[in-house]
Amino acid sequence: MTNLTEPDLTAYQPRASVLTAPFWEGAARGELMIARCPACRQWQHPPLEKCRHCATELVAEAAPLEGYIYSSTVMHHSSVPLYPTPYTVAVVAVGQPDGPRVVMRVVDSAPDDAWPDAKVRIEFRDLPGGDHRVPVAVVDNTRRS
Amino acid sequence: MEIAVVGVGRSEYSRDRNAHRSPLSLAADACRAALADAGLQASDVDGFGSYAMNDSATFGQVADAIGVGELTWNLDVYGGGTGAYTSVQAAKTALEHGDCTVAVVFRALCGRSGLRYSQASGMASMLSHPDQEFDFASGYAIPPQWFGMWARRHQSQYGTTSEDLGAVAIQLREHAGRNPHAAMRAPLTLDEYLGSRMISEPLRVFDCSLEVDGSCAIVLTTMDRARDLKHKPVILRGGEFTWNSGGSWNNWPDFTEMFTARVGPRLLDRFGMSPTDVDVACVYDCFTYTLLVSMEGLGFYKPGEGGDFFREGRATYGGDVVVNPHGGLLSEGYIHGFNHHVEAVEQLRGTAGERQVADARTAVVTAGGGPYGGAFLYEVA
Numbered sequence: 001m002t003n004l005t006e007p008d009l010t011a012y013q014p015r016a017s018v019l020t021a022p023f024w025e026g027a028a029r030g031e032l033m034i035a036r037c038p039a040c041r042q043w044q045h046p047p048l049e050k051c052r053h054c055a056t057e058l059v060a061e062a063a064p065l066e067g068y069i070y071s072s073t074v075m076h077h078s079s080v081p082l083y084p085t086p087y088t089v090a091v092v093a094v095g096q097p098d099g100p101r102v103v104m105r106v107v108d109s110a111p112d113d114a115w116p117d118a119k120v121r122i123e124f125r126d127l128p129g130g131d132h133r134v135p136v137a138v139v140d141n142t143r144r145s
Numbered sequence: 146m147e148i149a150v151v152g153v154g155r156s157e158y159s160r161d162r163n164a165h166r167s168p169l170s171l172a173a174d175a176c177r178a179a180l181a182d183a184g185l186q187a188s189d190v191d192g193f194g195s196y197a198m199n200d201s202a203t204f205g206q207v208a209d210a211i212g213v214g215e216l217t218w219n220l221d222v223y224g225g226g227t228g229a230y231t232s233v234q235a236a237k238t239a240l241e242h243g244d245c246t247v248a249v250v251f252r253a254l255c256g257r258s259g260l261r262y263s264q265a266s267g268m269a270s271m272l273s274h275p276d277q278e279f280d281f282a283s284g285y286a287i288p289p290q291w292f293g294m295w296a297r298r299h300q301s302q303y304g305t306t307s308e309d310l311g312a313v314a315i316q317l318r319e320h321a322g323r324n325p326h327a328a329m330r331a332p333l334t335l336d337e338y339l340g341s342r343m344i345s346e347p348l349r350v351f352d353c354s355l356e357v358d359g360s361c362a363i364v365l366t367t368m369d370r371a372r373d374l375k376h377k378p379v380i381l382r383g384g385e386f387t388w389n390s391g392g393s394w395n396n397w398p399d400f401t402e403m404f405t406a407r408v409g410p411r412l413l414d415r416f417g418m419s420p421t422d423v424d425v426a427c428v429y430d431c432f433t434y435t436l437l438v439s440m441e442g443l444g445f446y447k448p449g450e451g452g453d454f455f456r457e458g459r460a461t462y463g464g465d466v467v468v469n470p471h472g473g474l475l476s477e478g479y480i481h482g483f484n485h486h487v488e489a490v491e492q493l494r495g496t497a498g499e500r501q502v503a504d505a506r507t508a509v510v511t512a513g514g515g516p517y518g519g520a521f522l523y524e525v526a
Binding site: 011012013014015016020022023045046047052060070071072073074075076077079080086087089090091101102103104115116117123125134136 | 172263264273275276278280281282283284285286287289290294295296297298301302342343344346347348392393395396399444
């Protein structure tokens with residue numbers, strides 16, 4: 001019997017395509033796989049088949065597991081049943097402040113630390129409602145001077 | 146050739162979740178009202194257009210429902226608030242080129258009782274962003290999160306406060322108090338604003354658009370024809386558009402800007418105007434943040450100075466410019482920005498009733514939020 005109190009999380013599960021499968025398969029083994037141009041070295045996320053700059057076929061590559069919060073927001077509204085509220089979501093610039101941007105939850109961090117320009121480590125957590133794992137950001141207070 | 150708006154119409158704007166009428170019924174009400182306002186018949190109409198993102202009715206369904214015959218121009222745009230620019234700009238061009246002679250443009254939605262932007266389930270069925278697969282897995286799914294994300298970057302860079310955002314919400318609610326069509330009219334105090342439910346920081350519930358079921362429509366024709374009609378025509382002088390988005394909601398260059406940083410200067414330069422020449426500004430306000438920063442781009446104040454501008458009464462009657470005299474999407478209701486056209490026209494032809502801006506001759510209407518959108522200049526004939 002269906003438990004009516006269980007939220008339906010189907011909409012939040014990736015439907016991995018040829019383009020996006022490397023990202024999700026990488027997340028499962030603890031790697032942040034982002035499409036990159038083998039010729040001009042530009043990153044591209046969300047992935048495309050070909051480079052926007054030089055039209056070379058892109059290849060997913062393991063990106064550094066660190067970055068910078070470009071911005072963040074703390075979600076309080078109950079309309080997204082995937083994670084208990086409040087939770088923090090950030091746009092993280094991977095590797096360097098102008099690196100490729102990936103949306104991640106910020107976990108195991110004080111909300112007040114999860115502000116623009118904070119340095120973060122990238123880890124992985126289970127995605128509720130299925131078998132996937134997702135990247136998350138942890139504010140790296142050890143780097144503060 | 147000059148193009149004018151000669152009629153405006155609206156359905157009832159309803160907050161009742163149980164009183165679901167279809168977007169088609171609402172659109173038919175609004176389009177009939179707009180034609181009656183213009184003194185035109187359905188048989189005069191040969192162009193019909195709309196835009197949509199959540200539930201809607203197509204141009205053809207609505208034209209048929211109100212008894213329009215053959216059309217020689219049509220448009221259905223899929224997308225966000227920018228559609229309030231794209232659809233009207235396309236109608237203007239079609240009229241200039243003689244592709245049609247009388248065009249009706251509308252927006253209709255059951256934004257309260259149907260597909261709601263505030264619900265992830267609603268958004269999942271509306272979006273087709275390439276980011277969606279990644280964003281949803283991190284619980285990043287509804288518009289207040291996007292605009293909250295952008296607002297926090299602005300806070301970090303310019304020290305923008307909750308009080309600054311609240312000043313916008315309070316001013317627009319005060320304006321809505323004079324508007325019989327507005328869905329929320331009771332005054333809002335700063336304490337009520339600050340005490341209101343947090344949605345996605347820094348945005349509270351009163352920073353968000355008011356979800357309603359409703360529709361509004363405008364009728365456009367050439368100036369030659371407009372002169373013989375019922376109301377004083379309002380000239381749609383022209384518009385400017387920008388797309389500069391980086392292909393996704395997350396990759397556009399600077400979250401602290403709005404599209405108006407590009408189209409504002411272009412629009413005013415084109416018509417030899419400065420911000421002080423604008424009498425009425427109907428600024429797209431899906432969130433308080435959108436409006437606060439769109440006004441920066443239009444040149445009304447420098448980045449970070451918007452809170453003071455609103456608190457000092459410069460955005461209302463007797464100030465520099467009257468911003469959203471109808472109460473905007475925040476207090477009149479979310480008709481996806483199309484109600485801004487209706488308000489600009491009512492103000493310039495002098496039919497805005499209790500909320501009439503004295504001697505209003507020019508109005509700017511913006512449509513869109515974030516990296517892309519457009520802005521129009523309307524002027525009294």
